[in-house]
Amino acid sequence: xxxxxKRIDMAQGMDESGLSVGMSGMTMPTVAAxxxxxxxxxxxxxxxxxxxxxxxxxxxxxxxxxxxAPMVMDLADKGVPVKVVALGHRSGAVIMVRKDSPYKTFAxxxxxxxxxxxxxAVDHLFVRKLMAASGLKDGDLKMVELSPPDxxxxxxANAVDAxxxxxxxxxxxxxxxxxxxxxxxxxxxxxxxxxxxxxxxxLIDRHRETVQRLVDHVLAAGRWLDTSPExxxxxxxxxxxxxxxxxxxxxxKWVMERPADRVxxxxxxxxxxxxxxxxxxxxxxxxxxxxxxxxxYVDESFMQRAHPVAIDPPAR
Amino acid sequence: MTRLLPVGVCLGLTALWxxxxxxxxxxxxxxxxxxxxxxxxxxxxxxxxxxxxxxRVTYGYGIALLLALPLGILMGWSRTAFxxxxxxxxxxxxxxxxxxxxxxxxxxxxxxxxxxxxxxxASFFPMVLATSSGVHLVEREYLWAAQNFGVTxxxxxxxxxxxxxxxxxxxxxxxxxxxxxxxxxxxxxVAINSGLxxxxxxxxxxxxxxxxxxxxxxxxxxxGLLLDLVMRRLENLKEVRWRYARGR
Numbered sequence: 110x111x112x113x114x115k116r117i118d119m120a121q122g123m124d125e126s127g128l129s130v131g132m133s134g135m136t137m138p139t140v141a142a143x144x145x146x147x148x149x150x151x152x153x154x155x156x157x158x159x160x161x162x163x164x165x166x167x168x169x170x171x172x173x174x175x176x177x178a179p180m181v182m183d184l185a186d187k188g189v190p191v192k193v194v195a196l197g198h199r200s201g202a203v204i205m206v207r208k209d210s211p212y213k214t215f216a217x218x219x220x221x222x223x224x225x226x227x228x229x230a231v232d233h234l235f236v237r238k239l240m241a242a243s244g245l246k247d248g249d250l251k252m253v254e255l256s257p258p259d260x261x262x263x264x265x266a267n268a269v270d271a272x273x274x275x276x277x278x279x280x281x282x283x284x285x286x287x288x289x290x291x292x293x294x295x296x297x298x299x300x301x302x303x304x305x306x307x308x309x310x311x312l313i314d315r316h317r318e319t320v321q322r323l324v325d326h327v328l329a330a331g332r333w334l335d336t337s338p339e340x341x342x343x344x345x346x347x348x349x350x351x352x353x354x355x356x357x358x359x360x361x362k363w364v365m366e367r368p369a370d371r372v373x374x375x376x377x378x379x380x381x382x383x384x385x386x387x388x389x390x391x392x393x394x395x396x397x398x399x400x401x402x403x404x405x406y407v408d409e410s411f412m413q414r415a416h417p418v419a420i421d422p423p424a425r
Numbered sequence: 426m427t428r429l430l431p432v433g434v435c436l437g438l439t440a441l442w443x444x445x446x447x448x449x450x451x452x453x454x455x456x457x458x459x460x461x462x463x464x465x466x467x468x469x470x471x472x473x474x475x476x477x478x479x480x481r482v483t484y485g486y487g488i489a490l491l492l493a494l495p496l497g498i499l500m501g502w503s504r505t506a507f508x509x510x511x512x513x514x515x516x517x518x519x520x521x522x523x524x525x526x527x528x529x530x531x532x533x534x535x536x537x538x539x540x541x542x543x544x545x546x547a548s549f550f551p552m553v554l555a556t557s558s559g560v561h562l563v564e565r566e567y568l569w570a571a572q573n574f575g576v577t578x579x580x581x582x583x584x585x586x587x588x589x590x591x592x593x594x595x596x597x598x599x600x601x602x603x604x605x606x607x608x609x610x611x612x613x614x615v616a617i618n619s620g621l622x623x624x625x626x627x628x629x630x631x632x633x634x635x636x637x638x639x640x641x642x643x644x645x646x647x648x649g650l651l652l653d654l655v656m657r658r659l660e661n662l663k664e665v666r667w668r669y670a671r672g673r
Contacts, residue, residue: 169450228627229630
């Protein structure tokens with residue numbers, strides 16, 4: 110996860126200002142590949158943070174967005190007409206510590222300070238899952254909420270002992286040489302879901318075909334990314350561009366390659382059991398106050414009708 | 426009658442707010458905000474947030490005041506000091522505290538010190554400016570008169586310059602305190618689990634707790650109003666009152 114966001118305007122064949130999809134963090138290679146491969150479907154505008162993106166989605170100014178999964182559950186529960194239609198990526202969260210720190214396992218962090226993006230972030234659930242696995246209880250860790258771009262500096266200044274974030278803010282400190290990865294979701298929670306593609310109900314009702322094409326292309330971009338390392342490099346190049354996410358190419362490349370399954374895109378299907386687990390963890394973390402029915406916040410029909418499209422985004 | 430005037434304006438605006446907010450997906454009604462405040466009072470978190478913010482603002486603003494007054498007086502009195510410091514002050518003044526956050530974390534870590542530093546930064550410069558211009562603008566007639574009576578040195582300073590500048594200085598202090606509260610939301614981005622700014626940020630990160638976002642805004646507004654009422658009492662001191670043409 111990160112505070113990066115993108116908006117797709119799908120003006121073609123639509124009467125309103127267009128479909129907008131907010132994008133975040135490590136969905137950026139998907140977005141990059143998809144937008145260049147099929148520019149007739151998508152045009153991107155960047156959002157600066159999660160709350161802004163959510164507010165645009167709630168207000169209906171954005172018709173679709175890559176947002177945090179628990180956020181969609183909560184919005185749908187509160188009557189905001191949004192549905193999850195696909196995933197954005199899998200894995201891609203890390204726990205970082207200083208290179209010169211003695212921590213070997215998560216249990217070593219007992220009594221220490223760990224930064225999380227916000228208590229509503231999925232990274233928080235990742236931390237809680239590791240706490241449970243290491244026998245740590247509520248209060249055994251001091252959690253500090255910080256925006257991900259500020260985390261590397263906080264670790265460097267010893268203001269926190271560790272931090273949990275979505276890429277590329279872990280790789281940033283790793284690349285700069287003072288931090289190392291303590292845990293990656295790929296090792297302990299490979300099916301980790303962070304960002305999901307959520308669409309407003311009126312768009313589903315009025316422009317089914319558009320949503321279907323969007324889902325098809327997002328899936329295609331994901332598969333394309335996971336079929337060859339060269340594709341990942343190409344996507345990193347595209348995503349790093351100033352007009353896209355404006356992140357350093359080397360940084361995105363690092364996240365794409367070290368290792369290649371640090372973030373995965375090949376399987377963006379919706380799995381009920383995974384959402385159920387996320388829901389359980391969210392309830393446990395008090396992000397949600399009551400269970401939300403699966404069909405209130407998920408629409409599987411686009412995934413069921415998805416058909417493969419070939420994409421081959423041109424290199425920039 | 427005039428006492429009822431501000432109450433009437435507030436009620437009218439609240440009514441407009443209620444109308445505007447009904448049916449909005451994000452904007453909560455005054456009723457929802459009241460319920461939100463009530464729930465915060467009930468679980469005791471409101472007091473915790475208010476105390477945390479007051480604590481940080483008091484220290485940040487207090488230290489800013491302690492440093493701004495001498496620097497402002499110096500810059501207002503001495504041409505050399507003004508020439509030396511003014512460019513730096515003017516350069517640092519327009520920078521938003523948000524831009525300072527990474528440096529604040531680096532220097533002061535995550536906790537109470539960083540927000541205090543950010544509040545300090547925001548309120549320091551307006552007070553330096555007001556103080557220096559207050560001192561600078563003391564009319565030369567007063568200085569001549571004082572000199573004719575043989576008043577010089579420290580006595581000139583405490584009996585003529587400071588009283589002459591005080592009305593402007595106090596206006597600067599009011600502005601500084603306002604700015605200190607203005608930046609509390611940004612400052613508490615690096616606070617741990619408490620403060621009205623944190624409450625607003627946290628509620629925005631939550632799914633649909635805009636009632637609490639606005640509750641935080643209302644609390645900041647109310648505290649700002651109360652603090653300004655206290656500050657305005659300073660204007661009633663006779664050391665200050667002499668300058669005002671109109672009574673209150």
